[in-house]
Amino acid sequence: MKTNSIAWILIVAALFFCTVASAQRNQGISVIPTPARVVSPEMDGGKTTFRIAAPQAIYVSLHGSWMNPDDNCYGPLVQDAETQVIPLTRRADGVWEVTIDTPAAELWTYNFYIDGVYTCDAANPLIQRDGMRLFSVLLVPGKLSENYQGATQHGNLNMVWYNSPTLGFERRMYVYTPYGYEDAKNRKVSYPVLYLLHGGGCDEDTWESMGRVTAIMDNLIEKGQAVPMLVVMPNGNSTQSSSPFMQIPAPEQAAATRGVSNAYVNSLVKDVIPYIESHYRVIRKASGRAVSGLSMGGGHTLAVTAAYPGTFDYICPMGCGAREGDAAFLEGLLGIKKAGYKLYWLAAGTADFTYSGASALDKIMTDNGMKHTFFTKDGGHTWSNWRIFLNEMVPLLFK
Amino acid sequence: MKTNSIAWILIVAALFFCTVASAQRNQGISVIPTPARVVSPEMDGGKTTFRIAAPQAIYVSLHGSWMNPDDNCYGPLVQDAETQVIPLTRRADGVWEVTIDTPAAELWTYNFYIDGVYTCDAANPLIQRDGMRLFSVLLVPGKLSENYQGATQHGNLNMVWYNSPTLGFERRMYVYTPYGYEDAKNRKVSYPVLYLLHGGGCDEDTWESMGRVTAIMDNLIEKGQAVPMLVVMPNGNSTQSSSPFMQIPAPEQAAATRGVSNAYVNSLVKDVIPYIESHYRVIRKASGRAVSGLSMGGGHTLAVTAAYPGTFDYICPMGCGAREGDAAFLEGLLGIKKAGYKLYWLAAGTADFTYSGASALDKIMTDNGMKHTFFTKDGGHTWSNWRIFLNEMVPLLFK
Numbered sequence: 001m002k003t004n005s006i007a008w009i010l011i012v013a014a015l016f017f018c019t020v021a022s023a024q025r026n027q028g029i030s031v032i033p034t035p036a037r038v039v040s041p042e043m044d045g046g047k048t049t050f051r052i053a054a055p056q057a058i059y060v061s062l063h064g065s066w067m068n069p070d071d072n073c074y075g076p077l078v079q080d081a082e083t084q085v086i087p088l089t090r091r092a093d094g095v096w097e098v099t100i101d102t103p104a105a106e107l108w109t110y111n112f113y114i115d116g117v118y119t120c121d122a123a124n125p126l127i128q129r130d131g132m133r134l135f136s137v138l139l140v141p142g143k144l145s146e147n148y149q150g151a152t153q154h155g156n157l158n159m160v161w162y163n164s165p166t167l168g169f170e171r172r173m174y175v176y177t178p179y180g181y182e183d184a185k186n187r188k189v190s191y192p193v194l195y196l197l198h199g200g201g202c203d204e205d206t207w208e209s210m211g212r213v214t215a216i217m218d219n220l221i222e223k224g225q226a227v228p229m230l231v232v233m234p235n236g237n238s239t240q241s242s243s244p245f246m247q248i249p250a251p252e253q254a255a256a257t258r259g260v261s262n263a264y265v266n267s268l269v270k271d272v273i274p275y276i277e278s279h280y281r282v283i284r285k286a287s288g289r290a291v292s293g294l295s296m297g298g299g300h301t302l303a304v305t306a307a308y309p310g311t312f313d314y315i316c317p318m319g320c321g322a323r324e325g326d327a328a329f330l331e332g333l334l335g336i337k338k339a340g341y342k343l344y345w346l347a348a349g350t351a352d353f354t355y356s357g358a359s360a361l362d363k364i365m366t367d368n369g370m371k372h373t374f375f376t377k378d379g380g381h382t383w384s385n386w387r388i389f390l391n392e393m394v395p396l397l398f399k
Numbered sequence: 400m401k402t403n404s405i406a407w408i409l410i411v412a413a414l415f416f417c418t419v420a421s422a423q424r425n426q427g428i429s430v431i432p433t434p435a436r437v438v439s440p441e442m443d444g445g446k447t448t449f450r451i452a453a454p455q456a457i458y459v460s461l462h463g464s465w466m467n468p469d470d471n472c473y474g475p476l477v478q479d480a481e482t483q484v485i486p487l488t489r490r491a492d493g494v495w496e497v498t499i500d501t502p503a504a505e506l507w508t509y510n511f512y513i514d515g516v517y518t519c520d521a522a523n524p525l526i527q528r529d530g531m532r533l534f535s536v537l538l539v540p541g542k543l544s545e546n547y548q549g550a551t552q553h554g555n556l557n558m559v560w561y562n563s564p565t566l567g568f569e570r571r572m573y574v575y576t577p578y579g580y581e582d583a584k585n586r587k588v589s590y591p592v593l594y595l596l597h598g599g600g601c602d603e604d605t606w607e608s609m610g611r612v613t614a615i616m617d618n619l620i621e622k623g624q625a626v627p628m629l630v631v632m633p634n635g636n637s638t639q640s641s642s643p644f645m646q647i648p649a650p651e652q653a654a655a656t657r658g659v660s661n662a663y664v665n666s667l668v669k670d671v672i673p674y675i676e677s678h679y680r681v682i683r684k685a686s687g688r689a690v691s692g693l694s695m696g697g698g699h700t701l702a703v704t705a706a707y708p709g710t711f712d713y714i715c716p717m718g719c720g721a722r723e724g725d726a727a728f729l730e731g732l733l734g735i736k737k738a739g740y741k742l743y744w745l746a747a748g749t750a751d752f753t754y755s756g757a758s759a760l761d762k763i764m765t766d767n768g769m770k771h772t773f774f775t776k777d778g779g780h781t782w783s784n785w786r787i788f789l790n791e792m793v794p795l796l797f798k
Contacts, residue, residue: 052516053476053477053516054477054514054516055515056514056516057516059455077437077452077521078453094477114456114513114514114516114518115453115455115513115514116453116454116456117451117452117453117456117513117518118518119518119519120519120533122517122533125531126644126646132524133521134519134526149646150647151647152569153569154560154571156557156558156560158555159556159557159558160581161578170551170552179560182559182678244524245524245526247524247525247538247548248549279581
């Protein structure tokens, strides 16, 4: 056979091979039996292995929030050139895996990319939700994360609908009651309350899902580091009646609240507090009320304490700040000073974009003779920091 | 240039092209900017469109439970030759989509396959969990599904830890309280209770997540079709203290319950009922207690009513049955007859593998002069049927 005939046969063969291989992948069908059960993640001896069955995928990679801890580093839904990933390696049985040094103790989030498409780790029951996004969770045990799970004495978490006349419709919130609250022996005990507010894009579920509130509270109370207290987590989006995950459409009145200044903030004091104080055994004065929040929730904390001075004795905004020269803000702050308070605890990470605003607030308070704590650490506008701040702040309350 | 040289150049070029294309895909990196926001699913004019951004995927398909409604048809984690799918088509912008005739009114589950790998629909907030599996949800409005969402008057859902001395450790359950339960005007009202038990592989969260219990109860009560009642959803796996999703390790005593006959069933009457009756305003006698469950939970319903005759006046097992000639079972059943009851309501779909056992139970009861209803319809051992059964059964209770 002549050389050029062989060559043409090889060309055709090569192109045919590419086409067939492509078509076979184009069915997405696995021809290789995969193991019945994939274990992922697997932590062992300082290493962690991640696995996913993906026999027909061409490229599988892993993104983990430990790859850039200063960021709120969720992987995008479609992998791009900037997404920090490490590749997995395909085994003969179609399972892909990678082993890394176990990251430092912390609650990290991660996901796989299957040919560039985001997916959670189906083998891992630990999922978190932040707004519209779902993540797989790698909880590395150790000192920093010791309160994010465990505890043997658990409080209850109640998902409560309450009427909000200020906004004009019923709304949903979470109420944590501490271990022992339900016991007959405590039926004459009144408990203090922490009102804990979420950030932009989040809802009444997020502090629990991302912030591990019940685990942190259970641990701190069980260890005797915090006084038993309720934690109330409302929905801070006045145009919502509940988390979008509930798929309950907000009534018409909700949209109308968008233009109303301080609509939600007013409802905190006029609707939420009265509901809590008439339905739970709680202390009904400022000495039994704390208010805290992250980011937008920090902004709500600043706003509600300025609008209603003397309502909360414990004021703990996180990840937010003020602008020097803001006369209206200063007036509100001075109203708080005049009414009095027991604790003013401000927190922001040095890499947080709100750090300069928080520093400004710190300075304004110092300049105006207002006792306060400005808690800072490294890191940014991240759930890692919100959890750490919660752990720091809660033991200071009601003492 | 000679023909065979051109041929070899073409061979090399062809192989190089395949390699480069492969390598580019091998990075999984998108070189095409994808739209900022993908809408999925989109129901419009009798059609539903599903979309996912997957610029580097080779094959994207959709699996939906409407493709085989008689099955509990969750897609496997890795697509295989038997998985029922339809392919999506890739747009120039890297978003894949497919438009189908909107399925009949129902709560369907679905997922995408990205080159054979299961993933949920990241654009869709409606997610369900069944055991270790997560699904995206397509809720098609209509008569059958009208109670699966909506309602304007919402009850509360409480996640409660209670001590279970019978098993030897604390455990978690869900307690639904109906709209109005919290109102001051009802503070002297005592409510009846439905104890609702889950199936194998599930936990205290599953009836709510898959069964849409709060939505169904809210709707039936608001429409006046059901009396206001509490619904108690315990964890029926005695080796667990809570859902695996809580990541709270069960204490050592839990594993020891595996060999103990009726351990969980005993704890229902000795621990759960007393907890409910001492912590909620409920009717504390058989006329105010209903028990129901699906599959393993149906089995628990049969077992607890046989072991504790006269405890529950409303007995509603689903998706379970009996064997003719089982003398011990008959003895238990006759004990229920002797103690008396108000309603015995048995349900199974004709395509359910338990249908023959349910039919046998129906016959045993008829043969022994025990008044009862055997509710049947088409369909199998599916969440579609459990939800439909719940909708049928709850309006019959406490009347």
